[in-house]
Amino acid sequence: MNDFTTWDVFRNLLAAVPWTIYLSLIAFAGGAAVSLLLLCLRFAFPRAAGTPVRLYVQLFQGTPLLMQLFLVYFGLALMGVQTTPLFAASLCLSVYSSAYLTETWYGCVLAVPKGQWEASSSLGLKHWQQMLLIVLPQALRLSVPPTVGLMVQIVKNTSLASIVGFVELTRASQIIANATFEPFLAYGAVAFIYFVICFSISLCGRHLEKRIRI
Amino acid sequence: MSNLAPSAALAPALPVSASSGAAIELVGVNKWYGDFHVLRDIDLTVNRGERIVICGPSGSGKSTMIRCINRLEEHQQGSIVVDGIELTNDLKRIDEIRREVGMCFQHFNLFPHLTILENLTLAPIWVRKMPKKEADELAMHFLAKVKIPEQAHKYPGQLSGGQQQRVAIARALCMKPKIMLFDEPTSALDPEMVKEVLETMVSLAEEGMTMLCVTHEMGFARQVANRVIFMDAGQIIEMNEPEAFFSNPQHERTRLFLSQILGH
């Protein structure tokens, strides 16, 4: 055995927290950007873009993130394209989140009652004005709880990046578990850290929800 | 039926103000939802300043008919001319008509994320391109008219149903419409709030607004309508002045309906 204290375990794990957070932020920002683009396409060209967007969402929701990660990381390497674990993980997590965000946000726009469209139509507002002034602000409010839920999922999903060797929280905990021969302490500590991160996000979400209640 | 005082300023029916062509003209209008024939050969001319009450059993096509007039629904056959403009697929015409036709819904459909004042000024600012200050003044004028100026900075969710419906009426009036459509404006309200909304509508009638109103408030119909229409199964079955309509309905279906609605 060696002289790792509990504090040493935590200290080493905490050093990996920023990477988990970076990866989560990249995944969320990338996912949000892609899904906003897809939503614009879907609402601007419902006929032409509807099916491709739906297929995209189905494809990435319907396959395990782990397989997507393997395919990108090892598949690209096989084709002779150099990738880094960070790049592969960012790309896969972004695409994966974009699928869920697109689906969720689309649902939020549809969830705005039909009467809101009718009332604004009857006042003579143009379609883009209805969307911008009436529907999107309400959809935004509706989207807060599910979006916060998805952010928590994203944080937890970043743990999969450990599979391709990216050293974030989970990978760090594996290394520490191996070095200390105290897997229970290492994994228990990392689970606790994940919980703290996710719980903080939920708290912020609840606060935001209260502030913008309709 | 209605909670309105029987003695109101309006005698049985107001004189129709000087007309210059019909306000609304429906000729041979037919509409289907898929296979379902919801409007059958509707012919209806509404003169300027005229107030028409439409009644009939649920599902008879009353809402569909008035919603065709501002193109919330599309008709498939026949012609609808509103304020001299024929409704076609031309978006410009639809917009033009919607600027002249106000509508109130059963469930108010106020914009919950905007204050009462913002609900009222939205369309004048974005559709009429009115400066904000002017729009605010206009909105306060109409809020005073529906007797709730003190609620201007609240949100719709903070108001009672009756107040919300009066805001909805004021919101439509801010566009200075020539025609107002009402789709069962009081049927979602608690009984004690029906009166305040009907009073607002009566005062609108007194000012000579052209009104098409789907309602089962027969007291209101007697008081302000020039004509009452009975619809059933997508058709206009009967149309008459209120006095004759209520005292001497011509059709069996009208009699049956009236006996149900009047509760004897």
Ligand SMILES: Nc1ncnc2c1ncn2[C@@H]1O[C@H](COP(=O)(O)OP(=O)(O)O)[C@@H](O)[C@H]1O
């Ligand atoms: N969007 C729709 N699609 C299919 N059927 C509809 C639709 N809207 C209304 N209907 C049907 O059309 C009929 C007339 O509806 P409506 O005009 O709302 O009746 P009313 O207002 O007289 O109660 C009803 O049978 C209703 O079920």
Ligand SMILES: [Mg+2]
């Ligand atoms: Mg109806």
